[in-house]
Amino acid sequence: MFLRLTTALTTLAVAAPAIADEVNIYSYRQPELIAPLTDAFTAETGIKVNVAYLQKGMIERLEAEGKRSPADVVLTVDISRLAAVVNAGLTQAVESETLKANVPAAYRDPENQWWGLTTRARIVYASKDRVAEGDVTTYEDLADPKWQGRICTRSGTHAYNVALTSAILEHHGAEYTKTWLEGVKSNLARKPQGNDRAQVKAIWSGECDISIGNTYYMGKMLSDEEQKEWANSVNVIFPTFENAGTHVNISGVAMTKSAPNKENALKLMEFLTSPKAQEIYAEANFEYPIAPGTEAVELVKSWGDFTADEVNIMNLAGHRAEALKLVEEVDFDG
Structure with a gap:
C-alpha cells in the first residue's frame, strides 16, 4: 500500500519493525513533484517508497514520535526550514562520496546534516x-x-x-x-x-x-x-x-536521526542528487538542478542567465x- 497519510506512517512505526525493502519520507514538497521521483527510484532499485505529505508541523511530529518515528528522510524547501530540522537535533550526518560528488559544497551542510537538491x-x-x-x-x-x-x-x-x-x-x-x-x-x-x-x-x-x-x-x-x-x-x-x-534558495533532503531504514535512506538520498533525478526535478518543477553536468530545461533557460x-x-x-x-x-x- 502506498502510504500518504502521516497517521498511517505512525501506525507503521508502532506496529511493525523496519522493512528492508522500504523507505519512508516526510515531505513538505507536493505529491505531483515527488511521485515521479519516487516512481523512478522504485523502478531502479525495487525499494518501495512511502510518503507522508505534511502541510506544517514536521518538527513537532518528529519530536513527538522520537525514536519510534518511521521517517527515514525529510524533504523540504527553503534553507531556514532545513536548518530548523537540523537545529532541533532531528537529523544525522551522512557520509557519502556520491553525495559529495553530486552536491556542490555551496549547497550542502558543512557538517553533512542536509544536502541540496535544486535551486x-x-x-x-x-x-x-x-x-x-x-x-x-x-x-x-x-x-x-x-x-x-x-x-x-x-x-x-x-x-x-x-x-x-x-x-x-x-x-x-x-x-x-x-x-x-x-x-x-x-x-x-x-x-x-x-x-x-x-x-x-x-x-x-x-x-x-x-x-x-x-x-x-x-x-x-x-x-x-x-x-x-x-x-x-x-x-x-x-x-x-x-x-x-x-x-537563490534551495530544496533539500536530510536523514532523520532515528531512520529505521538507514541503508535505503542513503540510497534514496544518493538517487535524489543524481543527474537522473535532477532532470526529473528540473522538468517537473522548473527548478535549477545542481548536480555537475546537469542543466535547466529549455523553458527555464529562456528566462535568461x-x-x-x-x-x-x-x-x-x-x-x-x-x-x-x-x-x-x-x-x-x-
Missing part, C-alpha cells in the same frame, strides 16, 4: 506594458520611492521573503534592512496577500506593476491555461544585490530570527 531564484516579475527594461536591477532598488504604489508581494513573514530579508541582512546589516523593509512597505500597492502567482495575476489585472516571486512559478503558470495569460503579461527580471549576485549570490546559504538560516523580528517591527503585513 530557485527569488526574482522580480515586471509588467511588459508599464515597466521599461532596466527600471529595476537590484533588490535594494525595491525600496526606491519611484515604486510607490506599484509593488505586490506575499506576506513578509513567509519563508521565501524571510530568506530574502535575511540576505539583505547579510549584505547590509540590521539598520539598513529595517529601512529597506519600511521602504518596500511604503511602495506596496496593496496589503501583502496570496502566493507568488497571485502577485503576477495582480500585475496582469493592473493592481501593481512589479512583484517578488520565485522563478519556477513562471513555468507553473505557463502550464496552466487560465494562468498562462498572467505569465505572458510579465517579464522575468533577475535583480542582484549591490556588488553581488541574485538571491544570472549569477547566483555567493553568500554562504547557511548564513541566511542564521539570520532568520532577526529577519522575522524586523519584518514584524515594521508591521510589514499591516
Whole structure:
C-alpha cells in the first residue's frame, strides 16, 4: 500500500519493525513533484517508497514520535526550514562520496546534516506594458520611492521573503534592512496577500506593476491555461544585490536521526542528487538542478542567465530570527 497519510506512517512505526525493502519520507514538497521521483527510484532499485505529505508541523511530529518515528528522510524547501530540522537535533550526518560528488559544497551542510537538491531564484516579475527594461536591477532598488504604489508581494513573514530579508541582512546589516523593509512597505500597492502567482495575476489585472516571486512559478503558470495569460503579461527580471549576485534558495533532503531504514535512506538520498533525478526535478518543477553536468530545461533557460549570490546559504538560516523580528517591527503585513 502506498502510504500518504502521516497517521498511517505512525501506525507503521508502532506496529511493525523496519522493512528492508522500504523507505519512508516526510515531505513538505507536493505529491505531483515527488511521485515521479519516487516512481523512478522504485523502478531502479525495487525499494518501495512511502510518503507522508505534511502541510506544517514536521518538527513537532518528529519530536513527538522520537525514536519510534518511521521517517527515514525529510524533504523540504527553503534553507531556514532545513536548518530548523537540523537545529532541533532531528537529523544525522551522512557520509557519502556520491553525495559529495553530486552536491556542490555551496549547497550542502558543512557538517553533512542536509544536502541540496535544486535551486530557485527569488526574482522580480515586471509588467511588459508599464515597466521599461532596466527600471529595476537590484533588490535594494525595491525600496526606491519611484515604486510607490506599484509593488505586490506575499506576506513578509513567509519563508521565501524571510530568506530574502535575511540576505539583505547579510549584505547590509540590521539598520539598513529595517529601512529597506519600511521602504518596500511604503511602495506596496496593496496589503501583502496570496502566493507568488497571485502577485503576477495582480500585475496582469493592473493592481501593481512589479512583484517578488520565485522563478519556477513562471513555468507553473505557463502550464496552466487560465494562468498562462498572467505569465505572458510579465517579464522575468533577475535583480542582484549591490556588488553581488541574485538571491537563490534551495530544496533539500536530510536523514532523520532515528531512520529505521538507514541503508535505503542513503540510497534514496544518493538517487535524489543524481543527474537522473535532477532532470526529473528540473522538468517537473522548473527548478535549477545542481548536480555537475546537469542543466535547466529549455523553458527555464529562456528566462535568461544570472549569477547566483555567493553568500554562504547557511548564513541566511542564521539570520532568520532577526529577519522575522524586523519584518514584524515594521508591521510589514499591516
